[in-house]
Amino acid sequence: MADEGPRGDPGPSRRHRGTDSYDNIEPLFGKLAALPEGDPDRADLREEIMRRCLPLAEHIARKFAGRGENYDDLLQVARLGLVNAVDRFDISRGSSFLSFAVPTIMGEVRRHFRDNTWSVRVPRRVKELQLNLGPTIEILSQRLGRVPRAREIAAELEIDLVEVTQALIAGNAYQASSLDAPVGEDSESTALPLVESLGAEExxxxxxxxxxxxxxxxxxxxxxxxxxxxxxxxxxxxxxxxxxxxxxxxxxxxxxxxxxxxxxxxxxxxx
The missing domain is CATH 1.10.10.10 (Winged helix-like DNA-binding domain superfamily/Winged helix DNA-binding domain)
Incomplete structure (x- = not known):
């Protein structure tokens, strides 16, 4: 269970166990912990751990791609989270590195979305909840065989329906649409900017x-x-x-x- 991702999503090790370079990496952390701070081999070993774990950062960056943020930027943020995970991991606690690294890296990426990618000001609680909707909707869609209703999402996350509704609406605040962006056509099939469709009284x-x-x-x-x-x-x-x-x-x-x-x-x- 230690390698299980958020909301039952199997972590990378469960899907790729035996193939990824970060499998069974704990012995390297044991060697790293045994080296004194000034030992010249310590930096080389730390770099080796980082190199082997880079696919984990790439995997997590891909999970968050397609949400209005450039993949290369997400990859840099995920790699920063990996650095933090490697430096903070304590092998003496007896847990696997993946069980510590996955939430650490994902937390770094979520903070990036929360603090940098919203074009409209949204409360922090709604931002954080909105980032959980994607994986939850995916899980429920597979379970139910259809797109889940807001009430079903609320039950799965064990939160109020109003919060789910706010988070779903907040998803539109990732990027602002340009008023000059073409969204339709006139009678002569000429692309019309968004501003031309605004202003009608409802x-x-x-x-x-x-x-x-x-x-x-x-x-x-x-x-x-x-x-x-x-x-x-x-x-x-x-x-x-x-x-x-x-x-x-x-x-x-x-x-x-x-x-x-x-x-x-x-x-x-x-x-």
């Missing part, structure tokens, strides 16, 4: 704003007031039909509607 936005302004206020209404509003605007009943249903006069329903709508309008505009 009528639903107004309804959404009204809903967000009024929805919290509905809880403060009486049951009768909410009932009248529901029958009038969601069931499309007339005032006379509502009055007959509730056993009151049409004038009484008119007063309830006028008073309730006036109060909602006043509170929404005030807030």
């Amino acid at each position: 009528p639903s936005f107004g309804w959404l704003e009204d809903y967000l302004a009024v929805e919290p206020l509905l809880g403060e209404l009486s049951e009768r007031e909410r009932q009248v509003l529901r029958m009038r605007f969601f069931e499309s009943r007339t005032q006379s039909q509502i009055a007959e249903q509730l056993g009151v006069s049409q004038m009484h329903i008119s007063r309830i509607l006028s008073r309730t709508l006036g109060w909602l309008r006043e509170q929404a505009l005030r807030d």
